[in-house]
Amino acid sequence: MTRTTPKTSPTPTTSPAPAAAATPAAPAPWSDLVSAALLGTGRRTPPVAARPGQGPGAALLDAAAVSTVRRRAALRPAPAGERPAPAPADPRPPLPSAARRRLSLLLADRGAGGGGSRRGTAPDLTELLPQWLTAAVDHGYRAPEVLLPALLDAARARTDLRPAALALAGPRALWLARLNDEWKFALRGTGSRAGLPGDGDPVAVRRTWEEGLFAERVALLTALRRHDPSAGLALLTTTWSTERAEDRLMFLDSLRADLSAADEPFLEQALSDRSRNVRATAAELLSTLPGSALAARMAQRAHTCIGLDRTAGAPVIAVEAPHECDPGMQRDGVAPKPPSGRGERSWWLSQLVEATPLDGWHARFAGRDAAAIIALPVGDDWRTELHDAWCRAAVRQRNADWARALLGAPAAPSQAAEVAPAGSSRDLTKLLTVLPEDERARWVAEFIAAHGLSEAFRMLGVCAVPWAEPLGGAVVDALDIARDAGSYPWSFSGVMGLAERCLDPAAADRLDMLTAVTDEPEGASPGSGGYWSEAFQRLVGTLRLRATMRTELTPPPTGDDTGPAPDRKTEAAPTTPHGAAPGPRVP
Structure with missing residues (x-):
């Protein structure tokens, strides 16, 4: 016997609702999406909102993809969060094209390490980055937006880069730092008006001081002290008695840069603080x-x-x-x-x-x-x-x-x-x-001429950059004397590294004569002649690269952003000088 299936009337098809009306308060449950897919969008309207011009099938597939990602990430559905406010504008001029390419190279090379005991003749881009940043800030440029993440990553890895890097990044660095916990360091101690909430609005300042993270409060106090010392001190006194001892100590340190006689009454009270470290710091400031x-x-x-x-x-x-x-x-x-x-x-x-x-x-x-x-x-x-x-x-x-x-x-x-x-x-x-910069350089130059470089390394580190004469000449003469005497070349690698970053780039041409391989004196370390030659070649090459970098930062003529063409030989050179030195002012 043949069974006949009775005819049934088809289920009425419901036309999709407008997108605005179909928008749910939260993502649709997975079971509802599966049901709509099994029955077909012609028989069941997907429980999702369709974008303008999008069919119900495409809307269902989009919702299923989003829900699948959430399920795999073990993320519970939730309403979308509030969008962050747009980044503030930075009115400073952009970098010239050549300088922009140079910054990209410097940031890309910062992770390269110098392997082996001999560095060869290539300049070290890693250690040229601090002075490049400082020079760019002195010219009043702003960092390219596309390089801000790399610049903040570099500053996070190297604390010596932070002041100049944050100054070049400007207010957008603070905007990004509030969105990424890895860059929270940017909120500490910038000392600029960008660190003031609401452009100095008293209500916003008070709210940040009372409710902000400790790093934000330190940055706020530092900025206020720099622009209005009395207002910064007044803000500190409002919560001083309730602060933790370690926080009071950090806040006291924020008073150091702009200390004046107006701070004496507050510091006198701090001499009776219950924390020994706070008392000692208050006494030091008063002295x-x-x-x-x-x-x-x-x-x-x-x-x-x-x-x-x-x-x-x-x-x-x-x-x-x-x-x-x-x-x-x-x-x-x-x-x-x-x-x-x-x-x-x-x-x-x-x-x-x-x-x-x-x-x-x-x-x-x-x-x-x-x-x-x-x-x-x-x-x-x-x-x-x-x-x-x-x-x-x-x-x-x-x-x-x-x-x-x-x-x-x-x-x-x-x-x-x-x-x-x-x-x-x-x-x-x-x-x-404590001495003026020119007098400091003369004193160290005379010391080197009389006693050599062995006791002068740390003294060189506190001299202004680029080294003024006669300091630069005294350092080069001492290195030349050490080479002629057959001294161990690696004993002077730290001084040579300082010279690469601190000598005046104009000295490169007259140093060419030192790049030749000389005869090794009797009793000299084997191979020292070649090492000294490499070291002086690297010194000359680095000085010329610094001169090129300085030219690249020169503002282009009005209406022209081409900038000078980069030096292809030095641009591709690997790098990495070693030895600590303060951030130079001019590359």
């Missing part, structure tokens, strides 16, 4: 204000301990160290417990002298100037302790007269021993930072 009450109290104590011996036939400095560290001294930042191997009384004395205004010693020593005071003999073997404390005071107070006197003549025969006399903790490199 840098020569007119502060703390500086006067420390001077009174130190002058009681140190003075001229009136009973001696010739003028002699007499020292009587404190016999106790009383509560008043401790409140003013004197740590009672000395470090291991240090005597209590000498420890207390050094802290008093370090915090005493240097200008007050002239009257204490009958009107003598700094050089005359330093030249006085010191009784009872207190000379090293006293001079070390004066060195730290000169650095803390940025007193060039005392720094000059404590440094002495660079060519003096005894000066090399004064770099680190027995039992001394002084740092002549820090003293050099």
Whole structure:
């Protein structure tokens, strides 16, 4: 028997609803999508919204694809989040074309490492990046938008790049940093108005201060202090008593750059803080204000301990160290417990002298100037302790007269021993930072000419870039002398690396004569002639590359953004100089 299937009326077809009406509050369940696919869109309207001009079948497939990705990622369906606000505009001019290509090369090469013990003759692009960034900022350019992620990645990996990289990236770096946790460092300590929320709006500033992340609060305080110190201090006082000790310490550090007498009342209150580190930092900041009450109290104590011996036939400095560290001294930042191997009384004395205004010693020593005071003999073997404390005071107070006197003549025969006399903790490199840049360069040049490079490496690192003459010539002459003497070439690799980044590029042509391979003197390290030749070739090549980079950053004529053509030989060269040096100002 044949079974006949009764005819049934077809299910009515429902026309798709308009897209706006079909938009669900959340993605459709997977089971509903499967049902619509099995029955067909002609018999069941897909429970999804169709875009204008899109058929129900295509809309169903789009929804199924999105749902599949969510299921594989174990992501629960949720309404779309709010779109971020557009990135702020950056009105600065763009980089010239050649400089834009150079930045792309520098960022692409930053991960390359120099393998092996010999670097060859190629310039090191990795170490040229800091000075390129600084020079680009000095010209007032902005970074290309397409390179901002790579620039932020480079700054995240190298803290020495951050100030110049963030300045070149501008306000859009902060916008990106709020969207990517890996770039949150950009929100800390920029010190620019871009770090102020709402362009300085008081309500937005207060909300960020009270509700923001710690990094955002530090950046906010730093920016406010730079542009309005009193407003920054007022903001800090609103929550000071409720902050954690480690946060109070960081906030105090934010006051350092723009410290003034207006901050003294707040710092005096901080001397009674419950945290020892906060008290010590407040005392240090107050001691840098020569007119502060703390500086006067420390001077009174130190002058009681140190003075001229009136009973001696010739003028002699007499020292009587404190016999106790009383509560008043401790409140003013004197740590009672000395470090291991240090005597209590000498420890207390050094802290008093370090915090005493240097200008007050002239009257204490009958009107003598700094050089005359330093030249006085010191009784009872207190000379090293006293001079070390004066060195730290000169650095803390940025007193060039005392720094000059404590440094002495660079060519003096005894000066090399004064770099680190027995039992001394002084740092002549820090003293050099107090001198004006041109005087600093002359002092180091004379020191190198008299004593060579062995004691001068750290001193070179604090000299302004490019090295002015006679410093550049003194370094090259010392390297040439070391080569002729058969010295181990790798012993000077750090100085050579500094020279590559810090010599004036104009010196390249006159250094060509040093690139030739010379005869090795008797007793020289085997192969040293070839190594020295490679090192000088690399030096000359790097100087010429820096000159090319400087030309590329020159603003093009109006209406022309072609920029100078890059040097193809140097552009393709691999790189990597080593050795720490401060970020140069001009490539």
